[in-house]
Amino acid sequence: MSSSVSQLQSLLPRESLLWIFAAQLAVLLPHTMHLPVWLLGAWIIAVYWRLEVFRGRREMPGRMAKLVAVCLVVAGLVLTYRRWFALEPMVALLAVSFTLKNIELVSRRDALLSLMLAYFLAATLFVFEQTIPYAVYGIGCVVIITAALVAQQGRRSARPGRALGVSAKLLAQAVPVMLILFVVIPRLGPLWAVPQNTKAASTGISDSMSPGDFSELSKSDKPALRISFDGAVPPPEQRYWRGLVYTHFDGRRWSEPGAADGYPSWGRGRSNRRAYNGGNGDGSERELPAVGPRYRYQIIQEASHNPWLFALARPHSETRGVRETGDDTLVYRTPVGARLAYEVRSWPRELVGDSEGLSASEQRRNLQLPASGNPRARAWARARFEEGLDAEEISQALLSLYNRSFVYTLKPPALGADTVDEFLFSTRQGFCEHFASSYVFTMRAAGVPARVVAGYQGGEWVEQQEYLLVRQYDAHAWAEIWLPGRGWVRVDPTASVAPERIRDGLQSAAAEEFMQDAFLPLHKIAFVTRLRLQWDMINYRWYQTVVSFNSERQEGLLRRLLGEVSSLRMALFIGTPMLVALLLLLVWLKLSSRGPALPVASRLYLRFCRRMARAGLSRNPGETPGDYARRIEQEQPRLGPMAVRITSAYEKAAYAGDAQAEKQLRRLLRGFWPLRLSAQARASARV
């Protein structure tokens, strides 16, 4: 079916159009989660129009119509976003460009351009999400786009089975190259600042704490952190993952200190210069403790869309973009828009106390109280102070107050204006935030510098302690007080009411109330729980091996694979698989191009050998034609003369290139049926 090139190539046939639309739809669908929905509508209209053109019911849009379409879509984008240097508007712009391309999809060139754009748009999906389902979907998209490329090669190739088959085959062959490049190509790190995903709502612990926030978090069993340790593991009661320090209290809400006041870090005296230790590289600026770090661990944090990270006290991180704050916590240079892995080393406080005192501004910040409110709590604190108790004794008194008659519950009664007073002296039912808030308030009222720390506490081991899974319901708030000579000391008022909360986690501490509002009480079914942990495990491995594969891990892996990373070994590492692949390809080419290789004479002679074999006398391997003929003469004398003639004809035809001999060989073979001859011989012998 040869046909004119012009007919087949200038206009896009139906199947080629349909494939392009299929590829576009596959790519566009998941994007509807972050892009405005009207974009999908615009796409559908464009596709409908193009199909109408194909059916001949409508004309290709004129210049005016195209202009109007472009203006409408751009206006839509402007109205939706109002700002351009962000991720979503850029992705939206890409989606818009191939949507608009559809209404002028005429030639092969347009088709290919559209599919190239589709590849790019498919990749932008991963900027939003890097989970396994998305990765699988992304692979699906690439297979479909490639199939659409295959389908541009004519009707035969456009059949769905064949297009997808060819596409999958080609991509499968490309995978080895991808793996090698993935391991070998250096990761340069960001070349310039790029817009981040901004639209997503932040999740997890927020930058302020008011009553009710944490009980809200306790309803979610979404993973927050996954922590794996290198070496020593802190005991359960030490697993406090500090995230934020709230020092400012307005009577109801605790919040972070104003970003404006530069607060000192714990290498005090010298670090007033800078609030943050600027990322990796200048750890030298800080006076690291003489004693080695107690804990080394890696934290993989789920996207929170907040910049703060979580770590044990006294953290130090070398991971790019991670900085330490004056409040002994870690922050990331941007809000964490996707899963983030960071390595942390922590020195426990017992080993390195703060020998110097608090600076005046620190003192002020950590004693700040609203001008009025909560008079009973203030009075209680003043009384303790006037009794002459020191900071530790006051704290002890307060904790024993909690211990006596307080109830730990996820559903505390609502509080009025004086939250601390009401909680301490009337309701006496609360959640960690109530305890932390009232504790810090009272301590401050007694003149002890104190602050609220928010983060996560505890975690659940997965797969024989491979990693600790911390979920949103592990969110916790506790307190730290300043003790002269010892520095900041952690005090967890919740622990004195519900020690099991700290030891065993929320699930056992508030068994009755835990996840009551969940749609399905899945956490109560052991099998489902196990399954979910398994899935989390897979996710963790995926994240560990693929998503967080960075230059350090790359170096580690290469070192493990190669022993040492030298240019020779690298060359061998890259070159050997390439050579093997090339050889395999050559073998394949050779094999698949092997056709009627044997000359005619040889084929005819082989036919003779087959017939002889059927008659019970097969040629031995390696036996020359001459020897074979002589053997036939001896063993089957009746066939002998014929075999000799055939053999000599073959030899002449094959080695002397005698065309006449070849003809003779053919003629001789026509009458040579040894099986029939011997049967006849036998029959006549019987007669």
Added chain:
Amino acid sequence: MSVQPINSHTSAGSPNQTGVKPLFRARWLRWLNRRLPPTQMVTLDHRKLFVLPTGAGMGLLLVIFLLWLLGTNYENNLVLALAFLLVGLMVILPVHTFANLSGLRLQLLDTSPAFAGDYGQARVALSKTGKRHHERVQLAWPPEEGLLADILEDDAREIRLDLPLLQRGRVRAPRLHVQSRFPLGLFRCWSWVDLDAEFLVYPQPKPAGPLPFGASVGEGDQQKSFSAGGEDFAGLKNYQPGDSLRHVAWKQYAGGRDLYSKEYASGSDVRLWLDWDLLGGRDVEVRLSNLCAWVLEAERAQVPYGLRLPGQSIDPDLGAAHKHKVLSALALFPVQGVSQ
């Protein structure tokens, strides 16, 4: 017959149709001739095939680069992995594109003669030498569009390729462009095959008035017309009033046919001669074109005709073989001709 100088005309015959410098082109053609010498049967293999990315392939390379930038800036390994996957695709694709053409055998079966200004047609057999299919093979004499062929399960197929022919004579076909972009259109594999095809091109027929019955510009020897009436029976012609009644073919008339008169010739020649000399004073090519038009007309009228050219003559006759012989003589007439 004398050996005719081949009116060689390498019209479209350039792999580089765009105006490349002549020196470079000559060198390129020399190189091609060494690499792919003219032969009527060619099996494409690694020595004869070239592979390069197409525009779309370059486009994909750009996409890969942009993806690498995106992946690097967002430190996003999945984007990088996708970019590397596409690199992998670009690495294996040339092999597939090459394999699609490699092993394809082209054999020139024959060429049909044509009139100048018309299309000549070459029959070419395409066949597999191995098990591999050859898909979307595009064959063309650029700038002609040529055609697309698939050689799949069936081992061989025959195609007809058209080449526009402008000048009479023996025309050597330019190199044939064999190309395929299979499977993704991101790479193209091509070859310039010289199938050693030669077209015989007759002059373009140009009307020269009615057939020159009986006309002869004699040199005074035996070929005279108007000298009917002799002893030798020459044939029958329609009776016309005035013909001698002695010559009426009564036998045929009695048999129920029309009235014919017998013609007798006596050494004189009344046959139709298409004579070069009848068209004196015209340009050589125009003369040949006019003769060509007469040949066609005589063939149509079924009148036997002969041809006289300087240095050769073909006796009158009719039929396809005769026509071909006459037209060939016209086609191969030396360019310079013979001036009168």
